[in-house]
Amino acid sequence: MRRATANGSLRRRLLLSLLASSAVLAIVVYFVVQSVARQVAQDSQDNVLTASALSILDSARLSSGEITIDLPYSALSMLDSISDERVFYAIRLEDTFLSGYADLPQAVRSGGAGPAYVSTVFLGEEVRVATVGRRVSTDTGQRYLHVSVAQTLSGQKQALARISRTSMGIGAGFFLVSVLLAGIISRSTIRPLDRLTASMSRRGPRDLRPVAAPVPSEMVPLVTSLNSFMRRLHQSLRRSEDFIAEAAHRVRTPLAVVRTKAEVAERKSTDPETRKALTEMIRAIDDSSRTAGQLLDHAMVTFRLDHLTREEIALHRLVEESVERTRPTSELKDITLDIADLDTATVKGDPILVQNALLNLLDNAVKYAPAGADIKVALNAGPQDAVIRVTDTGPGFLPSELSALPKRFTRGANTQSIVGSGLGLTIAKEVIEAHGGTLKIANTTGGGACVSLLFPLS
Amino acid sequence: MRQFALSIVLMLSASWASAFEAENVAWFGPKDSERVLRIISTADIAFFEPMIASFLNATPGVAIDYTVASSTELQKAIIEERQSFDLVVSSAMDLQTKLANDGWARRYTSDATSALPSWAVWNDMLFAFTQEPAAIVVSKTGLGDLPIPQTRNDLINLLRQHPDVFRGRTGTYDVRQSGLGYLFATQDTRASEIYWRLTEVMGGLDVQLFCCSSDMIDAVKSGELLIAYNVLGSYAINRPDHQDYAIILPSDFTTVMLRTALITSTAQSPELSGRFIDHLLAKSHGPNAAPLTSSELDLGRVEPSLNRIKIGPGLLVFLDQLKKTTFLSEWESAIFQN
Known part of the structure; x- marks a missing residue:
């Protein structure tokens, strides 16, 4: 029997598409978790910087027309409390630099009050700058006092590395679970097909009964056409067996008549040549009627085998x-x-x-x-x-x-x-x-x- | 100490001289060595020599070029003149922190640095290798049968009860001149309000102001002073004649200064510098330590009251010009009451 040519595998295709989609999802999960966490880390750093800058701003006093600032110890030490950080600050009265690091960039908020933030590089390292400001009354009228506080990102980077590892773990775990599920899903999806295949291969060579077991709706057309094909095959087989039996039956009776006649003729004949020819003829008729008999036998056997x-x-x-x-x-x-x-x-x-x-x-x-x-x-x-x-x-x-x-x-x-x-x-x-x-x-x-x-x- | 006195002179002369002024220079190891480690330090040669000797012993073929400068001159050498030193060793914790914070230090990690307690390392840049307490030095003979004060409160009571005995005979740092005195004073104010009360009491008793610990110790020894407040305990104990006076680590709190080392960002031989840091830390911490400061000042005994100055950006606060001006004016008004 010629084996059917395989062109790909449904199970593998299903498995691969499930795996591909879960890999994509795992990567998406990884990036989403990471970006959310990055945002949270950034926000919490911004909050600490703002608190620090505000505490400096609050320490500003006007004494005898001059602005004095009593830098609170905690304003800078709080920035170093969790991880060692380099810390920079600048206090400016509008464009006049008062104290701190004169070159520290100031974060500018486009419109509106409230703290402004900027990420930049200062003294050779990445820093995050927060700037807050408030109005103060001086001898020369209302003026604007700005405090900028900046911090290096080593703590944030550590946190991000930790988060990155965690989200990597989440993504990998998600993928592993998906792999497991994909295996189970593809197996269970293909199972009805396997069952049909098994039931078809278990059948005897003459078993052309239609498939009666229920199958998933997608397989109904296939099974229907398979059943219809088998029905036609069965009919065709039956017809040819019938035809052979009928033919054999029809041939046998006249053959018996011909044989009797030939025997009579052989007995009556005296010509040795004619007798020899007739003997051969009888032999051939025997052969034919025996074949016809066996064909009939065979047809009978075939019929009985169908209904054993x-x-x-x-x-x-x-x-x-x-x-x-x-x-x-x-x-x-x-x-x-x-x-x-x-x-x-x-x-x-x-x-x-x-x-x-x-x-x-x-x-x-x-x-x-x-x-x-x-x-x-x-x-x-x-x-x-x-x-x-x-x-x-x-x-x-x-x-x-x-x-x-x-x-x-x-x-x-x-x-x-x-x-x-x-x-x-x-x-x-x-x-x-x-x-x-x-x-x-x-x-x-x-x-x-x-x-x-x-x-x-x- | 002599170096401190000298540094004042040099500081004044530095206003017109462009180059930083070294107080002393020394060369250790082979004269023609290719591998030279250049160290700039506030510690005088005698103090640091044992460490250098043991390092050279362990690392043959290396030479060390050792420069002693005041903390101000040291800043000038590094920041203004960009001198190519490999290591900076200093007792001025605030200035060391500022050097590291402002990007003049190189990060370094090794087994030795990661074994350090967290107070002894900052940002993988600053490494502490001594703990030197601020002590009260008392003249045993001069005090007679008066009790030796163990806390600042004791000291205040003693001064208040016997103003005639102590008038003009107490001493402390002139924080306007001495960076270390300023550091001790500001850290005292962080720890307790009692510093201001003590300063006011001493100010009322015509306190004498000094530039350096060694001068105060000399003054106590000579009988000029009965009590000196905030004297560097390691200097007091390292003197051969330290039996002549009592060294008190106040039991309410004892401010502890950490001597720190850093590798400069411009270091020519960072690898060798790292090895020196490892050697320095191995000798200073852990079970087999042989610290540079005398172990007779048993800090472990007063551990609960130890107030180690925390390395970190908090130290920058008191370097702030506005802050410093405010602090000094408050201090002056407490000291000079008339």
Whole structure:
């Protein structure tokens, strides 16, 4: 059978798309957490800077027309309380620098009051600057006092590194959970398909019943067309079997008439040439009617296999009967037909089919064994199976043909002189396989053929 | 101490001289060495020599160029003249902090620095290697049978009860001249209001003002002073004649100055500087320490009352010109009451 060409895998495609989307989500989670945390860290730093700047601003006093500022110790020490930071400040009365670091940039707020912030580089390091201001009354009128406080970012960077690690962990954890879920999801999604595949592969070769088990809605069209396909296949098979049976049946009766006429003519004829021709004709007619008979048998077997009954079959009795039925034919050829061994065994199945199979084997043995040969039939019951073995002292099978023989219309190369259709082994094989057993053909050590039917005892 | 006296002179002369004034220079190790570590320090050579000797012992082939300067001149050398020193060692914690804060220091981390207690390191730039308390030095003989004060409160009571005995015979730093005196005074005000009461009492008793600890100790020894307040305890204990006077670490709180070292941002041999810092810290901290200051001042005994000056931007507050002006005017009004 030709294996279907695989083009990608649904499960893999599903898994990959799930993984890709969860990877994207994990990255998004990582960046969102980080940006939120960065904002929070920035805000808290800004708040501390503002508090520091406001405490300096609050210490400004007007004494005798001059502005004095009593820089609170905590204003600068609070900026260093959690992590060591470099700290800068500048106090300005409008454009006049009063104290601190004269070069420190001032954060400017575009419109509105309240603290202003700017990130910049000062004295070789990144700093965050907060600037607050308020109006003060001096001798020269209302003037504006600005206080800027700046801090390096080492504490913030530590916090961000910690947050970065945490959000990396969150992202990775999210991804791991997604991987797990993706595995489960893709498996469970594909499961109905696997189930259908398994139920289809478990079926016997002739099982063309429609699939009845419920399937997901996406698979309904596939299963519907599969069912319809099988129905058509079944019909077509049935039609061709019917046709063959019908044809064989129609051919057999006229053949019988022709044979009788030919025999009569042979008996009456005195011309040796005519007699010889008529003998050959009868032989050909025998061949044809035997084929027609086997075709009918085969059609019958096929039909019964479709509706296999399961009755108790006493194999030993069946063997005895079949041997007795074959005995007249064997005696015609001077062939000794014996039951060598007869255990008692009972199997379940269709007795007519099993007998037909056995008769075909016996028939073959009688037909292909030379005159004066011995045919032995044995029934052995073991713990696992019951074996009916038919052995003869004929020429045996050609070793090269052992596997091809049980196929339909295949005949051995050493049987040219004998009438036969090539259906006997096929019928036996189909029957035994329908009963869950196997057919084995081999040669005995003496060179004769040995055909066995193995029935499982379960 | 002599160096401090000299530094005042140099400070005055520095207004017209462009180059910073070194008080002393010394070269240790091989004369022609390629690997030279240039150190500028406020500590005089005798004080620091044991540390240099043990470093050179452990690191052969290295030479050390050691320059002694006052804390003001040291600032000038680094900031104004951009002299290429590798290490700055100073007792002026506020100025050291400002150097580091303003970007003149290089960050350095090693096993030794990460093993430091948190008070001994700032921003991986400043490393403390001594703890030197501000002490009250009392003349044992001069006090007679008066009790030796153990706290500032004791001292205030003693002065108030015997004004005639102490008039003109107490001494402390002139915080307008001495950076260390200013540092001690400002830290005292942070710790307790009692500093102002004490200053006012001493001001009322015609307190004598000094530029440096060694002069105060000399004055106590000579009998000129009975009590000197905020004397650098390490100088007092390191003198061979320290049995002649009592060194009191006030049990209400004892302000402790940390001598610190930093690697300059312009250091020519940062790797060697790092090794020197490691050596300095190994000798100063931990179980096998051999600190430069005498262990007779058992700081562990007064640990609960230790008020270590915290290295950090808080020290910048008292360097602020407006703040300093305010503080000094308050101080002057407390000292000079008439």
